[in-house]
Amino acid sequence: MPLRVYDTRTREKRELSTLEDGKVSMYVCGITPYSPSHLGHARCYLSFDVVHRWLEASGYDVDYVQNFTDIDDKILDISDSEGVEFSVVANRNIDDYLGVMDAMNVLRADHYPRVTETIPEIIGMISDLEEKGHAYVGDDGVYFEIDTAPEKYGQLTGQTLEMVRAGAGGRVGGTGSGKRDHRDFALWKLTKPGEPSWESPWGEGRPGWHIECSAMSLNHFGEQFDIHGGGHDLRFPHHEAEIFQSECCTGTEPVVGFWMHNGFVNIDGEKMSKSLGNFWTIREAFESHAPLALRYALLSVPYRNPIDLTPEFLDEAAMHYDRLLDAYGNSLSSQEESGIDLSGASERFSNAMNDDFNTRSAMIEVQAVVSSAPGSDVAAWLEKNAGEVLGLLPSPEEVAANLAQVESARAEVAERVESLLDERESARQSKDWARADEIRDELTSIGVVVEDGPEGPTWHLG
RNA sequence: GCACGGGUGGCAGAGUAGCUAUGCAACGGACUGCAGAUCCGUGGACCCGGGUGCAAAUCCCGGCCCGUGCUCCA
Numbered sequence: 441m442p443l444r445v446y447d448t449r450t451r452e453k454r455e456l457s458t459l460e461d462g463k464v465s466m467y468v469c470g471i472t473p474y475s476p477s478h479l480g481h482a483r484c485y486l487s488f489d490v491v492h493r494w495l496e497a498s499g500y501d502v503d504y505v506q507n508f509t510d511i512d513d514k515i516l517d518i519s520d521s522e523g524v525e526f527s528v529v530a531n532r533n534i535d536d537y538l539g540v541m542d543a544m545n546v547l548r549a550d551h552y553p554r555v556t557e558t559i560p561e562i563i564g565m566i567s568d569l570e571e572k573g574h575a576y577v578g579d580d581g582v583y584f585e586i587d588t589a590p591e592k593y594g595q596l597t598g599q600t601l602e603m604v605r606a607g608a609g610g611r612v613g614g615t616g617s618g619k620r621d622h623r624d625f626a627l628w629k630l631t632k633p634g635e636p637s638w639e640s641p642w643g644e645g646r647p648g649w650h651i652e653c654s655a656m657s658l659n660h661f662g663e664q665f666d667i668h669g670g671g672h673d674l675r676f677p678h679h680e681a682e683i684f685q686s687e688c689c690t691g692t693e694p695v696v697g698f699w700m701h702n703g704f705v706n707i708d709g710e711k712m713s714k715s716l717g718n719f720w721t722i723r724e725a726f727e728s729h730a731p732l733a734l735r736y737a738l739l740s741v742p743y744r745n746p747i748d749l750t751p752e753f754l755d756e757a758a759m760h761y762d763r764l765l766d767a768y769g770n771s772l773s774s775q776e777e778s779g780i781d782l783s784g785a786s787e788r789f790s791n792a793m794n795d796d797f798n799t800r801s802a803m804i805e806v807q808a809v810v811s812s813a814p815g816s817d818v819a820a821w822l823e824k825n826a827g828e829v830l831g832l833l834p835s836p837e838e839v840a841a842n843l844a845q846v847e848s849a850r851a852e853v854a855e856r857v858e859s860l861l862d863e864r865e866s867a868r869q870s871k872d873w874a875r876a877d878e879i880r881d882e883l884t885s886i887g888v889v890v891e892d893g894p895e896g897p898t899w900h901l902g
Numbered sequence: 903g904c905a906c907g908g909g910u911g912g913c914a915g916a917g918u919a920g921c922u923a924u925g926c927a928a929c930g931g932a933c934u935g936c937a938g939a940u941c942c943g944u945g946g947a948c949c950c951g952g953g954u955g956c957a958a959a960u961c962c963c964g965g966c967c968c969g970u971g972c973u974c975c976a
Contacts, residue, residue, distance in 0.1 A: 451906090471976075484976035514974070597971070598905050625973065649974085671976030675906085681973090703907085704970070711970080740925095741915075746908085746969065753914060756926060792916095800916060804924050873935055880937085891939050898939090 443498060443794045445667075446744065448596050448675060448699040453796050458666045458697070463501045465661045466492065469653060469670035469678070470506040470552070473533030474514035476721045477540055479738075479749065480671065480705045480712060486735060487702040487743035487797075488669045489546040489831060494793045497829050505660050506549040507653060508534055510556050511636060511646055526636055527556075540722040543731040545831040551660065555652045559638045562647045562655040565689055566627045566640075574688045575627055578618020582628040582642050584681070586621060589688050596675040596683075596699060625681050627651050650681035654689070657682075663692040669700040703746045705738075729754060733761040736832055739799040760807060764826060767810040768833055769843050771819035778815025785809050789825050799830065806830070849901060857888055861897055864890075 444453040458464050468488045471481055485506075495502045510530040519526040538548075555562075566582055569575040574588045586593065586601070593601045601623070626648035631637040637644040647655075657665055663686075670679065679699065686695040704711065707718040725734055737757030741747040771778075785805045792801035806826045809818060827833035834842075860879050867875040880890050889902045 448906090469976075472974090478976085480976045482976090487976095512974090594905085596906090599972070600905090622973080669976095672907090673971065673975055676971060677973050678975090702976070704976080706969085713975095744907085745915090748914085750914085752926085756914070760925075798916080801924090804916075807925070868935080871935070877936075889938075892934070892937085893939080894933075 441791050441794045443494075444796055445698050445700065446796045447697075448701050449694070449696070454698075456666075456698070458500070459664060462499065463503070464495050464667060465503050465505075465665035466495075466667040466669065467505045467507075467653070467657045467661070467665060468549070468668075469674055470508050471533070471537055472509040472512050472514065473530045473537065474512060474518055476533060476723060477537045478712070479707075479720045479722060479725060481537070482540070482544065482722050482725075482734065483705050483738050483743075483747065484669075484671050484702050485541060485546055486544065486738050488700075490739060490743070490799055490829070491667070491669070491700070491797055492547060492549075493829050493831060494797060502550075503661070504549040505551045505553065505656065507656050508552055508554045509649070509652060510534070510554045512649070516635060536723070540726070540731070543726070544722075544735045545732060547831070553656045553660070555647060558652060558655055558659065559647070561659045562651050563628075563638075563640050565651060565655045565658065565685065568689045569627065569685065572688065574684075576620065577642055578620070580618040581626050581630050581645065581648070583619055583624040584627055584684055584688075586623045586625075586684070589684055592684050592687065593680070596680050599676065625650060625677060627685075650678055651685055653678075654682050654685040654695075657695075658686060658690070663690040664695055664697070666697045667700060668696040668698070669702070672701045672703055675699075675701055700743075702743045703741075706746055706748045708750055709748055729758060730761070732832060732834065733758040736761040736764070736803075739830060739832075740803055742796070742798050742800050744796070760803075760810075761832070764806065764810050764822070764832060765834075765839070765842075767814065768819060768822050768826070769839050770814040771816065771822065772836060772839060773843070774814045774816055774819065776815055777817040778813045780812050780815070780818065782809065782817060782821050786821070786825070789829075793829065802830065806832075846901065853886065853888065853901075856886075857883065857899055861890070861899065865897070 443456045445456045446453045456464075466488075468485070471477060492502055492504050508530070511526060515526050515529050519529045522529070566575060569584065570577075570582065573585075575582055575584055577583075590601050593599070628640060628642055628645050628651075629648055630643050630645040635646075637646055657668070668679070668682075683695060687693045706712060707720065710718060712718055712720065722734075729737070734754075734757075737749065737754050738747065740757055740760075785808060789802050789805040792798045792805065795801070802825070806822070809821055809825075812818065823833065823836070833839070860883060864876050864879040867873075867879065883890055883899070884902075887902050888899050890897050890899045
């Protein structure tokens with residue numbers, strides 16, 4: 441089954457075709473580092489991490505670019521209030537982002553361009569747009585003029601010029617004072633004294649929000665590239681603005697082969713937002729959930745669907761994750777093959793991933809293998825599919841270290857447990873159930889779970 | 903208001919025309935002094951109304967409801 445990818449622009453799943461055989465150029469809109477990363481970021485970059493991993497597992501050479509919008513109004517607000525340079529705020533939050541992504545096994549992109557390091561390219565692109573008559577200078581900045589390319593409107597959202605002209609339900613306001621039309625958008629903002637700014641042909645200023653991605657992708661990939669990803673909310677205006685900028689600048693279309701957008705994160709059925717008080721940063725989530733258990737939860741819904749993170753949903757994911765780790769650990773320490781035919785599971789796993797990266801269906805296959813008998817072949821299967829493709833496994837070294845840690849904790853209490861168990865067995869022999877249960881309660885209180893079986897009792901640390 | 907996406911068992915969540923989804927929970931059985939774990943098994947769903955088809959959860963039309971977007975947003 442060939443790999444099919446859903447494209448927001450054409451609203452269909454299509455077989456992936458790339459500009460160059462065997463290679464994929466992929467650009468994903470990165471964060472604006474004005475605050476620590478939240479669960480919405482986790483969902484987005486986890487989704488595209490799986491895209492990245494599956495493309496590579498399928499034999500593609502992937503060139504993955506993700507930007508940092510390291511200059512922006514909110515960053516300036518925060519740096520002002522703290523009395524520090526804007527770069528201090530940006531760097532702090534970029535470090536936080538990379539740290540939490542590493543913890544969740546997100547592979548690094550190949551390049552992380554920053555707006556502040558792309559200024560010459562941005563200015564060059566705006567100059568080209570101005571020369572070609574697509575941009576004009578207003579009194580507070582340079583704007584893209586929508587009416588110079590009306591046919592490009594609504595490619596990702598289906599909205600028409602007239603609809604937005606009508607005024608977005610009366611909620612259009614606060615547009616730049618220099619705009620000719622409220623649908624036009626800023627390419628370059630002239631800055632106020634005291635703000636960070638760069639020299640340009642139009643005066644001291646800084647880039648508008650949309651132009652950076654066009655400049656970076658043009659700079660890195662050229663006039664066209666294969667996949668452009670980002671959150672569902674970025675379709676409009678951000679990604680439609682990119683289409684205007686890139687295609688009007690180069691005259692080549694389409695700039696992007698496949699537009700991919702991930703669905704949003706809800707908390708207990710409500711949109712996650714600071715105002716609702718249900719806003720979780722990733723680090724806050726780590727306090728109650730292991731990073732890879734959180735990864736398990738976030739990948740257990742296909743990337744385009746909204747995901748509702750309820751406590752029950754997260755707990756269920758954590759349980760499955762623990763089972764996966766147990767099964768992997770048992771299989772790793774197994775010297776023999778299970779003898780199970782894993783080819784059906786492999787095929788279904790691949791088919792699921794090839795169907796627009798359906799991680800949900802793929803993980804069902806993982807769950808089936810997890811509940812089968814352990815063996816070295818199972819370990820290899822899990823390592824490849826749950827590990828390399830889905831990124832759900834710690835390294836074999838970490839797993840071995842964890843097993844060793846559990847083993848030593850077990851050894852510490854083993855002598856006492858064994859003697860208590862002996863005592864309990866003799867109580868059970870004489871049908872002194874009260875005494876037997878008393879001993880079991882005592883063991884429970886020191887964290888030992890006793891399980892009676894046909895071969896006598898076994899125990900493990902709860 | 904307009905656009906896009908969605909409405910599937912107690913819960914989560916796949917599935918785009920015919921064949922058990924799956925997991926958790928529940929229930930029954932085996933095993934057990936009890937509990938737990940394990941194994942076997944069972945029931946239960948396709949928002950509403952029309953249409954097309956031999957056949958519709960799936961395609962078409964209409965309606966209702968929910969989510970998101972509509973110039974800060976992953």
